[in-house]
Amino acid sequence: MEKTVVEIRNLTKSFGDLDVLKGVNMDLYKGENLVVLGKSGSGKSVLIKIMVGLLTQDEGTLKVLGHEVKELNSRELNRLRLKIGFSFQASALYDSMTVRENLEFPLVRNVKNLSKGEKDKMVEEVLDGVGLAQTINQMPSELSGGQRKRIGIARTLILKPEIMLYDEPTAGLDPITCRDINNLINQVNEEYHTSSIIITHDLTCAKETGDRMTVLLEGVFGATGRFDEVFEHASDQRIKSFYDYNFIKQ
Numbered sequence: 001m002e003k004t005v006v007e008i009r010n011l012t013k014s015f016g017d018l019d020v021l022k023g024v025n026m027d028l029y030k031g032e033n034l035v036v037l038g039k040s041g042s043g044k045s046v047l048i049k050i051m052v053g054l055l056t057q058d059e060g061t062l063k064v065l066g067h068e069v070k071e072l073n074s075r076e077l078n079r080l081r082l083k084i085g086f087s088f089q090a091s092a093l094y095d096s097m098t099v100r101e102n103l104e105f106p107l108v109r110n111v112k113n114l115s116k117g118e119k120d121k122m123v124e125e126v127l128d129g130v131g132l133a134q135t136i137n138q139m140p141s142e143l144s145g146g147q148r149k150r151i152g153i154a155r156t157l158i159l160k161p162e163i164m165l166y167d168e169p170t171a172g173l174d175p176i177t178c179r180d181i182n183n184l185i186n187q188v189n190e191e192y193h194t195s196s197i198i199i200t201h202d203l204t205c206a207k208e209t210g211d212r213m214t215v216l217l218e219g220v221f222g223a224t225g226r227f228d229e230v231f232e233h234a235s236d237q238r239i240k241s242f243y244d245y246n247f248i249k250q
Contacts, residue, residue: 003030005163005195006051011060013046020046022219023060028163033189033196035206037242038216044199047216048165051197052084053077065162082110085161085194087153089168093140100136103127103155110159126154129191130184146177150184157192164188164196170205182208203231203243215239 006028013021020043028034038044049055050062056070063069067080093102103123107114114122127133130150140148149169156164169185170178182205189196198209206213207227214224217238223230231243 005030005065007063009061011062012058013050013055014058019219024221026214026221028195028197030195031193032211033185033198033209035198035200035210035213036216037201037206037213039201042216043219044216048167048199052081052086082159083162085156085164087156087164087166087169089171093148093151095140099138099151102151103158106155106159122158126158129157130154146173146180149181153184153188157188161194164194166196166198168200169198170200170202178205185209215242
């Protein structure tokens with residue numbers, strides 16, 4: 001039986017009169033890439049924020065690595081967050097720091113008593129892992145959008161998380177760079193043995209990276225399964241429209 005690393009049951013979240021999540025159920029299994037699809041404003045980011053304790057659900061349960069997130073105190077929550085890597089849409093690099101300094105930052109904050117040699121080795125390993133060893137002394141402003149995305153992923157990987165969360169990993173990138181990032185997501189999954197949630201509205205990204213995918217429609221998941229199961233036999237017109245918008249020339 002597959003091990004569940006994230007378990008969500010009957011999750012609801014409202015902001016005033018706006019019901020964003022209306023009873024969400026979802027499982028992330030150990031070692032898989034799960035794509036969460038949905039239009040802007042569908043609640044994808046709210047779901048992720050509840051998962052890392054930045055927001056609290058109104059009802060339902062959300063367990064990460066066996067822990068009910070809303071029941072954790074601040075110290076327990078910080079320990080859990082160290083096991084979760086978050087790749088931000090905008091890469092979130094510090095412009096005033098070199099690539100090396102950006103990658104050292106989470107080590108300095110979270111890992112005590114590392115020698116300079118140990119830090120150097122960890123930085124060089126993750127940089128090599130994302131194919132950008134040559135950028136170690138460059139500034140973020142000297143990098144392309146795709147390179148910054150890769151460095152952002154490397155900075156997340158340096159703490160060896162068990163779960164990776166990717167927020168719109170291909171947004172704003174050209175098609176060739178998108179394919180490179182999709183390949184990197186798969187490579188990270190294989191080499192670091194992560195379990196990943198990939199939030200996107202890019203169906204090419206979903207098709208190339210997702211073992212399974214689920215579509216968030218009006219606060220609930222409308223369909224879950226492999227790409228062909230979700231889209232090739234979609235009876236829900238909203239799911240079909242999502243496919244047509246991405247793949248059929250207007």
